[in-house]
Amino acid sequence: MRTGSLGVAQLVIARDLRLAFRKPSQLLQPLMFFMIVATLFPLTLTPELSRLRDAAPGVLWIGALLSSLLALEFLFREDAQDGTLEQFALSGQALTWMLFAKTCTHWLLTGLPLALSAPIVAVALGVPAGALWSLVAALALGGFALSLIGAISAGLTLGARRGGVLLSLLTLPLAVPILIFGADATQRAITGGEIAAPMYLLAAIAVLGVTLAPLAAAAAVRIGLE
Amino acid sequence: MATWTWFHRFGSPPWVYGFAARWAPWFGAGAALCMIIALYGGLVLAPPDYQQKDAFRIVYIHAPSATLSLAVYSTMAVAAAVGLIWRMKVAHAAAAACAPIGAWFTVATLGTGMLWGKPMWGAYWVWDPRLTSELVLLFLYLGYMGLRAGIEDPQKADKASAVLAIVGAVNVPIIKYSVNWWNSLHQPATNKILGDPDMDWSMVWPLLLMLLAFFLYFGWVLLIRLRAELLRRERNASWIREVLA
Numbered sequence A: 001m002r003t004g005s006l007g008v009a010q011l012v013i014a015r016d017l018r019l020a021f022r023k024p025s026q027l028l029q030p031l032m033f034f035m036i037v038a039t040l041f042p043l044t045l046t047p048e049l050s051r052l053r054d055a056a057p058g059v060l061w062i063g064a065l066l067s068s069l070l071a072l073e074f075l076f077r078e079d080a081q082d083g084t085l086e087q088f089a090l091s092g093q094a095l096t097w098m099l100f101a102k103t104c105t106h107w108l109l110t111g112l113p114l115a116l117s118a119p120i121v122a123v124a125l126g127v128p129a130g131a132l133w134s135l136v137a138a139l140a141l142g143g144f145a146l147s148l149i150g151a152i153s154a155g156l157t158l159g160a161r162r163g164g165v166l167l168s169l170l171t172l173p174l175a176v177p178i179l180i181f182g183a184d185a186t187q188r189a190i191t192g193g194e195i196a197a198p199m200y201l202l203a204a205i206a207v208l209g210v211t212l213a214p215l216a217a218a219a220a221v222r223i224g225l226e
Numbered sequence B: 001m002a003t004w005t006w007f008h009r010f011g012s013p014p015w016v017y018g019f020a021a022r023w024a025p026w027f028g029a030g031a032a033l034c035m036i037i038a039l040y041g042g043l044v045l046a047p048p049d050y051q052q053k054d055a056f057r058i059v060y061i062h063a064p065s066a067t068l069s070l071a072v073y074s075t076m077a078v079a080a081a082v083g084l085i086w087r088m089k090v091a092h093a094a095a096a097a098c099a100p101i102g103a104w105f106t107v108a109t110l111g112t113g114m115l116w117g118k119p120m121w122g123a124y125w126v127w128d129p130r131l132t133s134e135l136v137l138l139f140l141y142l143g144y145m146g147l148r149a150g151i152e153d154p155q156k157a158d159k160a161s162a163v164l165a166i167v168g169a170v171n172v173p174i175i176k177y178s179v180n181w182w183n184s185l186h187q188p189a190t191n192k193i194l195g196d197p198d199m200d201w202s203m204v205w206p207l208l209l210m211l212l213a214f215f216l217y218f219g220w221v222l223l224i225r226l227r228a229e230l231l232r233r234e235r236n237a238s239w240i241r242e243v244l245a
Helices: A005-022 A024-044 A049-081 A084-090 A095-124 A129-159 A163-190 A196-225 B002-009 B013-045 B054-086 B089-121 B129-150 B154-186 B201-233 B238-244
Strands: none
Touching: A005 A024, A005 A095, A024 A049, A024 A095, A049 A084, A049 A095, A049 A129, A049 A163, A049 A196, A084 A095, A084 A196, A095 A129, A095 A196, A129 A163, A129 A196, A129 B129, A129 B154, A163 A196, A163 B129, A163 B154, A196 B154, B002 B013, B013 B054, B013 B089, B013 B201, B013 B238, B054 B089, B054 B129, B054 B154, B054 B201, B089 B129, B089 B154, B089 B201, B129 B154
């Protein structure tokens, strides 16, 4: 009997979650990386909170972007090496849908924890308490869009010998709009402004990503498996 | 379907190889002719700008380069899509040939922009939206070429880079608008140099002719690169031996 779409998604998500919790270090590393990157800024810029506050949107978003790039390495590579992705492609289920489920899980495991831990870093950078919820929302939404775009580049670099640097080279230019709107939302939250406009734009990018990115990622993974 | 035979012929590497050989000199000669006339018109006949004096004349290189940097990307994305959809080897070869040309046009745009920026804005680089999105475009080209170079199997490299080119083409307008938006937030006074609507005709015609020259030049270089690309890819095919004999 053929499993329905929702059933497939559930199975994929459950599998990835189980695998992730068996190797917790892989989950914690991007988070630790994010914290360390954020620590480097006060050391190199200035320890003054008032000046750090101005730099905080940039620090938070660049840290989040770099950490998500680091985490993208784990998205497909291991599953491609042990043949899981091949089984996905041969399963008769829509590869697009399965990869979308996989990307969502990836966000649950990396983007969401990062957004939730960002307030700790933000407070240390002098961000006022009132801006923290907006920060979490913006990073969660932007992180989702980043995971979707990153899934394309992660799929494309499957066939490459050394994926790491190439993955960043492909992802960073595509991530520019997310970075701009995300940092702007955070900036506005810190100065007490209205964050609706950049949040809508972030959401628009995420919706576009949900619509198109899994298709491109599936095409990329199929090419990588050939 | 007789009307489609022209399209099918473009799928045949030997035919395209010969076609490129026949047409390349015409494109080259046309480009040279247009460029010489346009340079004379732009550097000698056109009057100096009332504000920028002779410094504005770099526009005759800068603006066509900028147009081409985007036009080449579109060409590359269309060629990549054709290659992916109809599995045309020649289209993939054309996309591969486009990338370095487009990247150099982008570099030329940035270089001339910086040289122009120094006397006009007092700095080689300002975070103007046009400059910034051009820089991101350069990164897109570099990523495309990096992906091609990073994958050993040529067919895999073709297909993967084709997907990237299409994804990039969807993203270019989004990047463009987001950079504009970002800039309007941080830099209230936008520098408008090219937006001057009442440029004198004596300044405009050399610019248009130069644009044509650049397109012809692109066609010329593309045909040459395409031939080289086909030679490299088809090196084991029998038609190559016949052609080169």
